[in-house]
Amino acid sequence: MRILIAEDDDLMRKTLEFRLKRDGHQVIVTHDGREALEKIAEHLPDLVITDIMMPYSSGLEIIGAVRQNYTQKIPIIILSGMGQEDVVLEAFTLGADDYITKPFSPNELSVRVRRFAFTGAA
Amino acid sequence: MGPHYFNLAILFFTGIILLLIIFILAIMYIRNRRGGKFQKWKLMASLLVRKAIFFDNEQDEQRKAIPVTTRLQKLLSDNQHFRKILTDELTNAKKNVSGTSADNLKQLYMQLNLHHFAIAKLKSYKWYVKAQAIQELAVMDMKEHIAKIYRFTNNANELVRMEAQIAVVKLYGFEGLRFLDVVTYPITEWQQIRLLHELAQVPAENFNGMESWLRSQNKSVITFALKLARTYHRFEIYSEIIACLQDEDAGVRLQAIETLGELYDDDTSDILISRYLLEDLRQQIAIVKVLKNIATERDIPVLLDQLNSDNAELKLMVARALANIGTKGLEALHHHRQACEYPLDRIITQIESEVAV
Numbered sequence: 326m327r328i329l330i331a332e333d334d335d336l337m338r339k340t341l342e343f344r345l346k347r348d349g350h351q352v353i354v355t356h357d358g359r360e361a362l363e364k365i366a367e368h369l370p371d372l373v374i375t376d377i378m379m380p381y382s383s384g385l386e387i388i389g390a391v392r393q394n395y396t397q398k399i400p401i402i403i404l405s406g407m408g409q410e411d412v413v414l415e416a417f418t419l420g421a422d423d424y425i426t427k428p429f430s431p432n433e434l435s436v437r438v439r440r441f442a443f444t445g446a447a
Numbered sequence: 448m449g450p451h452y453f454n455l456a457i458l459f460f461t462g463i464i465l466l467l468i469i470f471i472l473a474i475m476y477i478r479n480r481r482g483g484k485f486q487k488w489k490l491m492a493s494l495l496v497r498k499a500i501f502f503d504n505e506q507d508e509q510r511k512a513i514p515v516t517t518r519l520q521k522l523l524s525d526n527q528h529f530r531k532i533l534t535d536e537l538t539n540a541k542k543n544v545s546g547t548s549a550d551n552l553k554q555l556y557m558q559l560n561l562h563h564f565a566i567a568k569l570k571s572y573k574w575y576v577k578a579q580a581i582q583e584l585a586v587m588d589m590k591e592h593i594a595k596i597y598r599f600t601n602n603a604n605e606l607v608r609m610e611a612q613i614a615v616v617k618l619y620g621f622e623g624l625r626f627l628d629v630v631t632y633p634i635t636e637w638q639q640i641r642l643l644h645e646l647a648q649v650p651a652e653n654f655n656g657m658e659s660w661l662r663s664q665n666k667s668v669i670t671f672a673l674k675l676a677r678t679y680h681r682f683e684i685y686s687e688i689i690a691c692l693q694d695e696d697a698g699v700r701l702q703a704i705e706t707l708g709e710l711y712d713d714d715t716s717d718i719l720i721s722r723y724l725l726e727d728l729r730q731q732i733a734i735v736k737v738l739k740n741i742a743t744e745r746d747i748p749v750l751l752d753q754l755n756s757d758n759a760e761l762k763l764m765v766a767r768a769l770a771n772i773g774t775k776g777l778e779a780l781h782h783h784r785q786a787c788e789y790p791l792d793r794i795i796t797q798i799e800s801e802v803a804v
Contacts (some may be wrong), residue, residue: 335497336497336540340540340543340544347501397550414637428543428549429543429545430546431544432546432548
């Protein structure tokens with residue numbers, strides 16, 4: 326699976342990248358929302374994992390842009406902080422497919438990603 | 448001034464400029480070297496943290512030590528900058544991961560004895576060092592050091608106190624709230640919001656002490672306890688909440704009124720109405736807001752009397768409360784003697800549009 330990660334925190338980005346690569350996925354990493362949108366257009370990933378709070382464009386803007394500009398279904402998993410229920414609801418309204426609350430277990434993330442690999446958009 | 452002096456002046460200023468350039472270059476060189484060193488340490492710390500996150504400890508009952516090179520261990524004991532970088536990376540990672548990975552990070556933190564440094568920092572004279580150490584111990588889930596942190600929950604320094612209060616709640620959930628028994632300094636509105644946010648992440652277990660907090664000498668503790676009662680629907684302390692309506696502090700009375708908007712009984716509207724004339728405008732508006740949700744047809748005459756108030760906001764709230772009672776409330780509103788006069792006529796139009804929605 327070709328997975329795009331949009332995460333501004335260095336350590337988290339590397340952790341996600343490491344875990345997903347270990348699971349055999351092809352990983353594209355981006356540091357902010359603007360770069361994420363450019364790379365999505367360039368690589369058309371099979372799955373997008375995005376943080377909510379990021380410089381330039383937020384995770385919500387990424388979801389909106391992906392749902393508006395692409396006819397094919399690109400599943401999106403959002404990473405949200407605790408107590409961001411409103412943001413999660415907004416993300417689902419915009420078209421997110423799943424969410425993981427920080428702090429999260431990398432094993433859980435791996436399982437959730439696998440679900441998308443088996444079913445396309447779960 | 449002759450040409451000789453002119454040449455000397457040029458020579459002097461050229462020398463000064465050259466010296467300045469050398470000085471700037473030297474500073475830049477040192478900064479670059481230092482930056483490069485810091486970058487290298489950050490990378491080393493990041494690699495170690497990632498190794499810990501993915502360290503396979505699941506199968507073993509007896510946890511294995513996470514391998515750390517002797518070079519890194521030496522650097523850690525000799526170099527406080529590297530120690531800080533590694534601690535920051537560890538705490539940052541711990542905030543973002545859970546499960547086995549989080550356990551591994553805690554294990555690494557203890558294995559490297561970083562908790563000893565944090566405990567030493569608790570004795571610092573600098574408040575920000577103390578506050579940072581408290582935060583660090585809480586993030587790293589150092590329950591075993593709760594007693595040391597608990598001591599700071601009533602510290603004279605506001606920021607140290609705030610961090611300690613958040614830390615005990617982070618570590619022990621509702622049980623951590625026992626600092627409310629002893630805290631003498633006021634708990635600010637912002638801190639109350641932070642505490643409620645922290646509590647929202649943990650199950651409401653071992654939630655005791657509400658009755659005594661509602662009788663605290665510290666008015667901010669009473670206010671916070673009322674917010675807790677409202678958030679966690681503590682109906683069993685209804686009578687204690689009613690007692691807070693008599694408190695000398697206007698802020699406490701306001702909170703009690705707002706809490707009764709969530710935890711009400713058959714007699715709540717009567718009790719609030721009996722308090723109404725004794726209260727200031729702010730509390731009166733709060734009472735009417737509560738009555739909007741709990742008033743019944745028998746409260747219509749009292750509410751109609753309040754429509755004569757000169758305060759437009761209060762008038763609007765009373766009209767809303769009447770409309771919310773139902774058809775009889777709306778009818779009473781229309782039959783009021785000022786119903787055709789400004790501003791009540793406008794208020795009635797506004798309320799009718801709200802009801803229609």
